[in-house]
Amino acid sequence: MTVSIVVVSHSEKIADGAVELAAQMAPDVVILPAGGTDDGRIGTSLEKVLGALEQARAKAGDQSGGQAGDQSGGRRSAAGGPDGTVVLTDLGSAVMTAESALEFLENPGGVLIADAPLVEGLVAAAVAAQGGADVQAVRRAAEGVRSPAAQPGPDGQGPGPEPVSSAPPDCTGDFELVNQAGMHARPAAKVAGGLASLDAEVTINGVDGASMTGLMTLGAGKGTVLHVEAWGVDAERAVEYVGGLVEAGFGEP
Amino acid sequence: MTVALDVNWAVKWLTLCAQAMAEHRVELIELDRAIGDSDHGENMDRGFQAVLAKLGEAEPETPGAALKMTAMTLMSKVGGAAGPLYGTAFLRAATALGDSAEIDAAAWAGALAAARDGIVARGKAEPGDKTMVDAWTPAVDAARAAADGGNGDVFGVLVAAAEAAEAGAVSTDPMVARKGRASYLGERSAGHRDPGAASSALILRAAVGAAA
Numbered sequence: 223m224t225v226s227i228v229v230v231s232h233s234e235k236i237a238d239g240a241v242e243l244a245a246q247m248a249p250d251v252v253i254l255p256a257g258g259t260d261d262g263r264i265g266t267s268l269e270k271v272l273g274a275l276e277q278a279r280a281k282a283g284d285q286s287g288g289q290a291g292d293q294s295g296g297r298r299s300a301a302g303g304p305d306g307t308v309v310l311t312d313l314g315s316a317v318m319t320a321e322s323a324l325e326f327l328e329n330p331g332g333v334l335i336a337d338a339p340l341v342e343g344l345v346a347a348a349v350a351a352q353g354g355a356d357v358q359a360v361r362r363a364a365e366g367v368r369s370p371a372a373q374p375g376p377d378g379q380g381p382g383p384e385p386v387s388s389a390p391p392d393c394t395g396d397f398e399l400v401n402q403a404g405m406h407a408r409p410a411a412k413v414a415g416g417l418a419s420l421d422a423e424v425t426i427n428g429v430d431g432a433s434m435t436g437l438m439t440l441g442a443g444k445g446t447v448l449h450v451e452a453w454g455v456d457a458e459r460a461v462e463y464v465g466g467l468v469e470a471g472f473g474e475p
Numbered sequence: 476m477t478v479a480l481d482v483n484w485a486v487k488w489l490t491l492c493a494q495a496m497a498e499h500r501v502e503l504i505e506l507d508r509a510i511g512d513s514d515h516g517e518n519m520d521r522g523f524q525a526v527l528a529k530l531g532e533a534e535p536e537t538p539g540a541a542l543k544m545t546a547m548t549l550m551s552k553v554g555g556a557a558g559p560l561y562g563t564a565f566l567r568a569a570t571a572l573g574d575s576a577e578i579d580a581a582a583w584a585g586a587l588a589a590a591r592d593g594i595v596a597r598g599k600a601e602p603g604d605k606t607m608v609d610a611w612t613p614a615v616d617a618a619r620a621a622a623d624g625g626n627g628d629v630f631g632v633l634v635a636a637a638e639a640a641e642a643g644a645v646s647t648d649p650m651v652a653r654k655g656r657a658s659y660l661g662e663r664s665a666g667h668r669d670p671g672a673a674s675s676a677l678i679l680r681a682a683v684g685a686a687a
Binding site (some may be wrong): 270 | 551552558566597598
């Protein structure tokens with residue numbers, strides 16, 4: 223499973239830079255820029271977006287060629303990757319151009335537009351894709367970064383607590399961060415990416431373990447104890463996975 | 476007057492659109508400077524010049540094919556919000572017309588309605604928001620009324636749509652913008668014509684010129 227990602231921005235530099243940033247966290251994910259107009263001005267171009275969607279299909283097809291995994295009956299879309307493509311956009315008319323591209327392609331299955339902030343959403347989506355999440359989950363990961371403000375607060379505003387957390391967790395664990403830098407971007411990407419591919423709902427000190435940005439908002443430094451709670455079939459594996467990474471210091475000093 | 480709305484008419488229409496955008500480029504820039512980011516005239520001019528170039532290369536066989544080609548070109552070359560909005564309008568109109576070699580009064584009214592619906596779907600604007608929808612909606616209504624009551628006179632439908640779009644563009648003058656960049660200005664957007672409504676009226680007026 224390899225969900226690919228297309229970045230539509232008014233600026234070629236923003237699209238290229240955002241792709242470069244996300245690729246660091248998700249080296250195996252096909253992430254393609256579609257920034258600026260055809261003649262290098264500020265704006266968005268249908269042709270560039272269509273080209274990127276087409277390329278996403280070609281490239282992701284190459285990469286997943288050896289994999290037998292297929293989530294849903296193997297419907298190949300006319301554009302976008304075989305496992306789906308998530309489109310991230312910046313300002314209003316980039317959204318319109320992306321929507322127009324889908325209309326031009328007569329709404330191919332498996333191409334989803336994420337309503338998310340470009341950079342944070344892209345990084346979260348890339349990490350989820352790297353972890354093997356399906357196209358819906360990748361879009362959710364991108365859209366999830368919007369919610370720090372909307373996350374369940376004591377005032378009862380927002381979407382409310384996740385229903386899963388009302389039952390006692392199937393597995394828990396406590397692990398102390400031993401690496402100097404604590405839970406910074408790269409460790410957060412590793413944790414979130416790995417958890418995204420498991421069949422488990424995981425919280426770490428109360429935030430969604432599959433959300434890279436959620437983990438980063440913990441601001442957890444060296445010596446902080448992470449309390450991991452997991453629900454679902456892979457609950458035990460999830461806790462072991464986090465524990466293994468934390469105790470190994472994420473391979474960092 | 477009897478005139479056939481065939482592919483020759485469509486090509487002439489698009490050519491006149493390009494002329495109108497070039498002629499009114501500065502005017503559209505001035506309108507957009509007042510309440511937007513002053514690129515509408517330049518973007519529309521560039522977009523339709525690209526359409527002209529495309530028409531020179533490829534020879535579309537039906538009005539629908541000409542409009543679809545225009546949609547693709549505008550979406551790729553305009554750059555600003557007008558690109559996907561007009562692109563969607565032309566694309567939906569092309570889809571509504573299908574492979575027909577000639578457009579009759581009812582079909583033209585239907586294509587305009589499809590175009591307007593596409594603009595609304597993409598831009599999420601409603602009548603009264605001070606956008607191009609305020610030119611398109613009266614144009615669609617007038618075209619329908621003319622198609623229903625005009626003995627199949629397709630020229631009358633073109634004229635009715637153009638006149639209603641022009642009146643609709645004027646009607647945006649006192650409106651307070653609720654969509655697009657002009658909405659950031661709030662009350663200060665009143666007293667200026669919406670550039671998108673103005674360019675929409677030019678496009679529908681060019682459709683009359685192509686049949687005259």
